[in-house]
Amino acid sequence: MTGILLYLVFFLIVTLIYSIVVMGLNLQWGYTGLFNAGVVAFYAIGAYGTAVLMGPDRSTLIGGFGLPFPIALIGGMAAAGLGALIVGLAALRLRDDYLAIATFGIAISVQLVALNFEGLTGGAQGLIGLPRPLFSMFDSPNGFNLFYLGFVACMAALVYLALQTALGSPWGRLLKAVREDETAAASLGKNPAMVRLQAFVLGCTLMGLAGGLYVGFIGFVSPLDFLPILTFQIWAMLIVGGSGNTKGAFVGAFAVWGLWSVSGMAVSKLLPVQFQSQGGAIQTMLIGLLIVLTLLFRPRGLIGESETISRHAN
Amino acid sequence: MLFQVLADGILTGSIIALGAIGLTLTMSVLRFPNFAHAELITFGAYIALAVLGLTGAFMGPLAPLSFGLPLILATVVAMAATAVLALLIDRLVYRKLRARSKKMTVVFGSFGVSLLVRMSILLVFGGAATYYSTALQRAIRVGGLFRVMPDQVFTLGLTIIIVVGLHLFLKFTRLGLAMRAYAENPQLVGIYGYDSERVLRWTWIIGAALAALAGVLYGLTVQIRPEIGFHLLLPLFAAAIMGGVGNVHGAVLGGLIVGLAESLSIYLIPPGYKMAVPFLLLLLILYLRPTGLFGSAKGAVR
Amino acid sequence: MSMPLLTASDLVGGYRPGLPILHGAGIQVSAGEFVALIGPNGAGKSTLMKAIAGIVPIWSGQVELAGRVVTNTPPHRLAEAELAFVPQTNNVFTSLTIDENLRLGAAALSRGQAGQALARSYEAFPDLTRFRNVPARALSGGQRQMLAVARALLTSPKLLMLDEPSAGLSPLMVSDVFSRLKALVHDGVAILMVEQNVKAAFSVADRAYVLTEGRNRLDGTPEHLSAMDEIVELYLGGGGRKH
Structure with missing residues (x-):
């Protein structure tokens, strides 16, 4: 393979990972009207969460559980979802604009934790030398990259199909109802704040998934990837x-x-x-x-x- | 040690308060959180620096302060220039986005604007930290308990004067009444016979001028960097929400609380996390008293 | 009849483009005349008033006030043109005190004039004097309506437009408000009033317009209209829909 093709594979992997983040954000903004100003925070939580769970045991660090990649990935998603729950519960009961401010705040805070909590995140250096899924099965990194492109493409397609199904379901129509007319939705006996919280947490969980996928691809995390x-x-x-x-x-x-x-x-x-x-x-x-x-x-x-x-x- | 920490907290808090007053006013009158407000702070600080660079320090400092008439003039120019920038942004971007049915579109736009302003400043002035004056100031010792710089005392005094002035303005002038009225019911302002466009215009002018002033004072007591605004954004929002959106006095108290909490936090958490303190306060206030500590009415300027 | 003070003709307009609420409605009010605007819910009575007041956009048609064309003039300019409008709800600033409401309402006047206008206002509405430093949110419905009317009168308008001044008031308050309005007309102020309570409106108005579906349906004096079967049936308790 030539250099340009290699770069193309790399480029496409990153593009697909970002497209998963965009789909998560779209669920929040496009379908529910929620403004998330801290996308990077949930992406980073997913990445660091995955990294900590699957990383090898190191004496200087908390974590290093050495869990298999799929389980670590789910753990990272859960961490991102939990972060979203904390912010969402605080901000979503009130005015829309408070969510924008609170998510902006979590973005800054997550960055600080990534930089300063060296025992967990490795600080400015980050966590390096993380295992990449099935990496040893391939003769060259290029082979792994091609495999990973296929894997990420499948994940993105899965997320896409799942979202389409969810949006076409009664729940999807509820989202639309909440966005269009909150009082009408409330009069149907649905709690608009609850529906919005679900959409927000689900969207952030997808961002966390993307973060975990990114770690599986490059095999390290550092604060520089989450500006x-x-x-x-x-x-x-x-x-x-x-x-x-x-x-x-x-x-x-x-x-x-x-x-x-x-x-x-x-x-x-x-x-x-x-x-x-x-x-x-x-x-x-x-x-x-x-x-x-x-x-x-x-x-x-x-x-x-x-x-x-x-x-x-x- | 404790007294020094408290004094530092109050001084930081007074700058946050100045910025938060402008933010709380624009947030209640214009009805959206302007994320580019913080960039107006940076803009003001740099315009003053540029004007100072052009005029030079043609007069010595007014002892014991580190600055003299030139910086005061530069500040006035910076306040005017920042007001013009705010009006321009409103005309070019916000006015059109405010009309959109999706209310948060204008918030989104304000993020785009903040990137543009911050990066323009970075391009023109570079990223390195600078100062208005490199002259050393002699600190004042207060009863052997703590030390303050004369500039810091000046900042605190100016904040108090502005808060009192703004209070009188909102209570006794027609424009001030109209601003409070607009925050409650924009349409009724016109029916009362007052030009609501004028209210919007002056809200931008006052908010931007206060932002510029906060920027200069920050530059004076800390340093001038392109990220001043970005770093102040969260403390400002925390102060404004804590004080109750639209509540000027609340914003001041909120600013002081945020400033004190930031400086007292060194007793609890490593200094690296200081910037997260406003966020934690914000979460706390949203969970416990979402309308602000002082129970502001919805969106009312008081 | 003297030259009309207000002439609105063939008004088409509404809140959203493509969804007109007014379909050619028109109205005339002479100086010192008391005119009522009645009709079923959704007939466009309030919308017609808001269109004249410069709040709802007019797409075609014309509004003339004292010989000047004022179509789509912003509300604060109409105040200068001696037209005052009292909306049905949210017609005072509840977070401002009575005094602050009145001071803001007099903002179009010079400082000296404003002082006199405020003094006149407190004289005419002694109740307001007692509460002058109380936020308007603490007032009762009737007191708020008084404040709204007092505010509208500060600029000594030639035409006062009121959107359902009786809404939410007790019968006693309604008759109090209406007798005050009657007194104003006596002093030379023209009044245009939207009113659901047709009996009460007919008891004070010189003339009335009946609006349906954004168009004029009937107009005439209360005596003339009261004699019509349609009016009796629909509005005067002849078994029709009551609002």
């Missing part, structure tokens, strides 16, 4: 794909992660060394601009919009 910008990248993916449109998650993740990677390469190739950090700022500005402009001019998303227009034309 606040990730939340905005995921949001950009969501609105590019069109919120309330699960298929758009894949397109959005592909487009935004592609844009980010290409602009990153351009920055590192074109800009002199002393301007590299400014290059990073320009990349981040592109994300901000993408968010603001899409909200202003294509509120249904870059892809969702054309679909709606064609539906009207019929």
